[in-house]
Amino acid sequence: xLDRVDLRGVGDIAGRLPRPEPVxxxxxxxxxxxxxxxxxxxDAALARYxxxxxxxxxxxxxxxxxxxxxxxxRVDPALRAALEAAADSIAEFHREQASKEQTHSRQGIxxxxxxxxxxxxxxxVPGGRAAYPSTVLMTALPARAAGVGQVxxxxxxxxxxxxxxxxxxxxxxxxxxxxxxVGGAQAIAAMAYGTESVGAVDVxxxxxxxxxxxxxQLVAGSVGVPAAFAGPxxxxxxxxxxxxxxxxxxxxxxxxxxxxxxxxxxxxWDAGAADAVTGxxxxxxxxxxxxDDIAATFDRSGHIVLVDxxxxxxxxxNFIAPEHLQVMTEAPEAVIDGxxxxxxxxxxxxxxxxxxxxxxxxxxxLPTNGTARFAGALSVRDFTKPMHEISVDAEGLAAVGxxxxxxxxxxxxxxxxQSIRLRxxxxxxxxxxxxx
Numbered sequence: 001x002l003d004r005v006d007l008r009g010v011g012d013i014a015g016r017l018p019r020p021e022p023v024x025x026x027x028x029x030x031x032x033x034x035x036x037x038x039x040x041x042x043d044a045a046l047a048r049y050x051x052x053x054x055x056x057x058x059x060x061x062x063x064x065x066x067x068x069x070x071x072x073x074r075v076d077p078a079l080r081a082a083l084e085a086a087a088d089s090i091a092e093f094h095r096e097q098a099s100k101e102q103t104h105s106r107q108g109i110x111x112x113x114x115x116x117x118x119x120x121x122x123x124x125v126p127g128g129r130a131a132y133p134s135t136v137l138m139t140a141l142p143a144r145a146a147g148v149g150q151v152x153x154x155x156x157x158x159x160x161x162x163x164x165x166x167x168x169x170x171x172x173x174x175x176x177x178x179x180x181x182v183g184g185a186q187a188i189a190a191m192a193y194g195t196e197s198v199g200a201v202d203v204x205x206x207x208x209x210x211x212x213x214x215x216x217q218l219v220a221g222s223v224g225v226p227a228a229f230a231g232p233x234x235x236x237x238x239x240x241x242x243x244x245x246x247x248x249x250x251x252x253x254x255x256x257x258x259x260x261x262x263x264x265x266x267x268x269w270d271a272g273a274a275d276a277v278t279g280x281x282x283x284x285x286x287x288x289x290x291x292d293d294i295a296a297t298f299d300r301s302g303h304i305v306l307v308d309x310x311x312x313x314x315x316x317x318n319f320i321a322p323e324h325l326q327v328m329t330e331a332p333e334a335v336i337d338g339x340x341x342x343x344x345x346x347x348x349x350x351x352x353x354x355x356x357x358x359x360x361x362x363x364x365x366l367p368t369n370g371t372a373r374f375a376g377a378l379s380v381r382d383f384t385k386p387m388h389e390i391s392v393d394a395e396g397l398a399a400v401g402x403x404x405x406x407x408x409x410x411x412x413x414x415x416x417x418q419s420i421r422l423r424x425x426x427x428x429x430x431x432x433x434x435x436x
Contacts, residue, residue, distance in 0.1 A: 001281070001282075001295060001298045001299060001302060002264075002266065002278055002281065002298055002302045002303060002304050003018075003302065003303050003304070004274070004303070004304045004305075004306065005017065005018065005303055005304070005305045005306070006306045007305060007306060007307050007308075007312065007316070008269075008306050008307065008308050009308065013307075013312060013315050013316060013319065014315075014319050017305070017316065017319055017320075018301075018303060023210060023214060023369075027210060027211065027214060028214055028218075030211070031185045031211050031214045031215050031218060032218055034049060034184075034185040034186055034189060034215070035185065035188070035189040035192075035193075035215060035218055035219065037049075037186075037189075038186050038189035038190055038193065038195065039189065039193045042194075042195035042196050042197075043061070043195045043196045043197050045186065045195075046061065046182055046186050046190060046195060046197075046198075049184060049185075049186040050156075050157065050182060050183075050184075050186065053156075053183075053184050053186075054128065054156055054157055054183065054184075055159065056157055056158075056159065056160070056161040057161065058157050058161040058162075058181040058182075059161060060181075060197075061180045061181055061182055061197040061198065062178060062179065062180055062181075062197060063163055063168060063179040063180070063181060065172075067168060068168045068169075068171050068172040068176070068179060069172050071165040071166075071167075071168035071169045071172065072168070072169040072172040072173060074165050074169075075165055075166055075169045079166065079169075080169060080173075083133060083137065083166075083169060083170055083173050084173055085359065086134065086137055086358050086359045087137050087141060087170075087173050087174060089359050089360065089361045090137050090138060090141045090142070090361055090363070091141045091144070091145060092361065093360075093361030093362060094141060094142045094145035094146075094361075094363075094379070094380050095145045097145070097379055097380050097381075098115070098145055098146060098147075098380045099114075099115050099380075099381075099384075101113070101114040102114070107395070107396055107399045107400070108392060108393045108394070108395035108396020108397070108398075108399060109390065109391075109392050109396040109400065110390070110391045110392075111388050111389070111390050112388060112389045112391075113386065113387065113388040113389075114386075114387055114388075115146070115380075115381070115384035115385070115386055115387070116384060116385050116386075116387045117146045117147035117148045117149070117383055117384050118148055118149075118201075118202035118203050118224065118383055118384065118385065119148070119149045119150065119202055120148070120149060120150045120151075120152065120199070120200075120201045120202050120203075121143040121148045121150070121151050121152065121201055121202065121203045121204075121205065121383055122152045122153075122154065122191035122192075122201035122203065122204040122205070122223075123136070123139035123140050123143065123151065123152065123153045123154070123176070123204075123205055123206050124139075124153075124154050124155075124183075124187060124188065124191075124204065124205070124206030124207070124208055124212060124216075125139065125153060125154070125155045125167065125206055126155075126156070126183070126206075126207060126208050126209070126212070127155045127156035127157070127158070127163075127164070127167070127183055128156045128158075128183065131164035131166050131167050132167070133166045133167050133169065133170035134170070134357060134358050134364065135206065135207065135364070135365070136153060136155075136167060136170035136171050136174055136176070137170055137173070137174050138363040138364045138365055138378070139153075139205050139206045139363070139365060139378065140153065140171070140174035140175065140176050141174050142363055142378055142379060142380050142382070142383065143205075143383045144174065144175055145380050146380040146381075146382075146383035146384050147383075147384075148383050150177045150178070151174075151175065151176050151177050151178075152176070152177065152178045152179075152180070152191065152198075152199070152201055153171055153176045153178065153179045153180070154179075154180045154182050154183065154187035154188075154190070154191060154198075155167055155179070155180075155181065155182075155183060156181070156182070156183025156184065156187075157181040157182070157183070161181065162181070163179060163181050178199075180197070180198055182198070183212075184208075184211060184212060184215075185211045185212060185214070185215035187212075188204060188212060188215035188216055188219060189215065189219065191204050191223070192204060192219035192222050192223040193219075193222065200223070201223060202223060202224055203223065203224035203225070203382065203383055204216055204219070204223055204224070204225055205225075205226060205230075205365060205378055205382055205383075206230065206365060207230040207231070207365050208230065208231070209231065209232060209261065210231050210232060210261060212231075213229050213230060213231035213368075213369070216230075217229070224382075224385075226375065226378060226382045227367075227371065227374060227375040228343075228365075228366065228367035228368070228371045228372075228375035228376070228378075229367060229368055229369040229370075229371040229375075230365050230366065230367065230368060230378075231261070231368045231369050232258065232261035232262040232263070232368060233255040233256075233258040233262040233263075233323060233324075233368070234255065234262055234263040234264075234320075234322045234323035234324060234343075234368050235251065235252060235254070235255035235256075235262075235263070235264050235265070235322060235323070235324040235325075235326065235353060236265045236266075236267060236316075236317055236320055236322040236324070236325050236326070236342075237251050237252055237264075237265070237266050237267070237326045237328065238266075238267045238268065238313050238317070238325070238326065238327045238328065238329060238335050239266065239267075239268045239270070239273050239277065239328050239329060240268060240269065240270050240273055240329040240330055241270040241272060241273050242329065242330040243273060243277075243328045243329065243349065244328075244349060245273070245276035245277045245279070245280040246280045246283075246284070247328060247349050247352075248266060248273075248277045248280070248326075248328060249277050249280035249281040249283075249284050250280075250284055250352075251326055251352050251353060252264045252266060252277075252281060252298075252302075253281065253284055253285070253288060253294050254352065254353060254354055255297075255323075255324060255353065256293070256294040256297035256298060256302070257288070257289075257290040257293055257294050257297075258293070258297075261297075261300070262297045262301065263297075263301040263302075263320075263322065263323075263368075264297055264298060264301065264302045264303075265301075265302070265303045265304075265305060265316075265320065265322070266303070266304045266305070267304075267305045267307060267313045267316050267317070268304070268305075268306065268307070268313075269306065269307050269308060269309045269310070269312075269313065271306060274304050274306060277304070278304065281298075310329070310331070310334035310335045310338070311334075311338055313335050313338075314335050314336075314337075314338030314339050315338070317335070317338075317339050317341065317342060318338075318339060318340050318341045319341075320341075320370075321341035321342065321367070321370045321371070321372035321373045322341075322342055322343065322372065323342075323343040323344070323366045323367060323368045323372065324342075324343060324344055324346065324353040324356070324366065325339065325342040325343075325344070325345045325346065326345075326346045326351075326352070326353060327345065327346070327347055327348075328348060328349045332347050332348060341372045341373045342372055343366030343367045343368070343372045343376065343377060344356050344362065344364075344366055344377060362377050362379075363377050363378040363379065364377075365377065365378035366378075397420070397423065397425045398425050401420045401421075401423070401425030402420075402425070404416070404417070404420050405417040405420045405421060408420075
């Protein structure tokens with residue numbers, strides 16, 4: 001179930017590691033067809049694909065604010081309290097991450113810079129296999145902390161064409177403005193280009209299956225999309241002989257239970273620890289509620305990698321660039337100090353990734369499919385765009401005017417140089433009216 005790869009004594013680690021399967025051209029073509037159909041046919045295409053993939057067509061795409069509020073009141077009080085506590089942590093963390101306005105002045109030139117929030121953000125939340133209220137909080141609350149004017153949520157409808165109460169409750173707690181019962185690549189297309197019912201947004205965020213992730217890549221450019229490929233869940237767990245085997249086993253299972261397209265790797269330099277974790281996984285699977293999904297993930301992309309030590313463990317981690325990295329060794333810094341590529345790192349035996357999934361504060365929307373090499377967790381920056389304002393006084397124009405004119409002349413852009421010289425500053429000699 002968990003395939004073993006022995007890299008002890010191997011120089012070329014990367015050359016011996018199993019490589020993730022690339023996204024197939026057939027999947028890309030299928031998603032592109034869906035996107036083009038939604039652009040052309042709007043709500044009619046949404047209805048066709050929702051019936052095809054979800055087996056139902058909702059009576060109306062939009063869920064009213066009154067329904068959201070009613071769902072919040074219907075959920076179990078303990079669950080509502082948990083969602084509200086998680087929301088407080090997430091909101092507080094992201095408010096602290098929001099950048100402040102800055103001013104820079106030099107030689108009479110003043111630049112004021114700030115992060116301008118987008119007007120309308122679209123949050124995608126998976127459904128179908130399960131309800132994910134935590135993802136509502138982890139996408140909508142960073143948008144709110146960034147100052148986004150309108151927050152839109154798309155989620156696949158359930159068997160009766162409804163959105164789960166717990167998802168709607170989370171939307172109400174997070175202050176979501178609009179909820180639409182539509183999922184899959186068709187939801188991404190609707191938010192990117194708009195339909196008769198769903199208004200287009202400026203940014204789309206959120207995790208999903210491989211088709212949702214492909215759809216976001218295909219609409220990028222027409223709408224803002226974070227660089228991370230937020231696809232099926234991934235985890236790498238690093239252990240040694242001091243790690244409780246059941247801790248490592250359950251944390252492999254935590255991410256594997258999301259579904260069969262994920263990734264679950266165990267890395268260790270202790271063969272005895274590998275054996276113990278393997279046994280613990282088998283024991284836990286006996287009573288696991290989603291044992292079929294977990295086993296499918298392990299069979300497809302579950303590996304135990306034996307390495308020489310912490311340094312080579314970090315090399316393997318950097319090659320994989322996993323979404324979640326858990327380091328539960330006696331000296332975790334010996335591994336973590338060498339890690340460059342990981343979506344989120346969880347240090348020590350008391351920090352399972354589930355803490356980050358729900359209540360720690362940073363968004364659990366993380367890079368997958370190797371994109372942790374250049375991207376990180378969803379943050380307020382994904383909902384903003386840098387803007388700046390430049391003002392210049394006479395002293396400043398006198399100082400830089402000749403340089404601007406000289407460079408413009410070299411580039412053959414006469415009007416650029418003239419814009420300085422007509423103001424009387426292009427040759428280093430101030431002329432004319434220099435009042436600001």
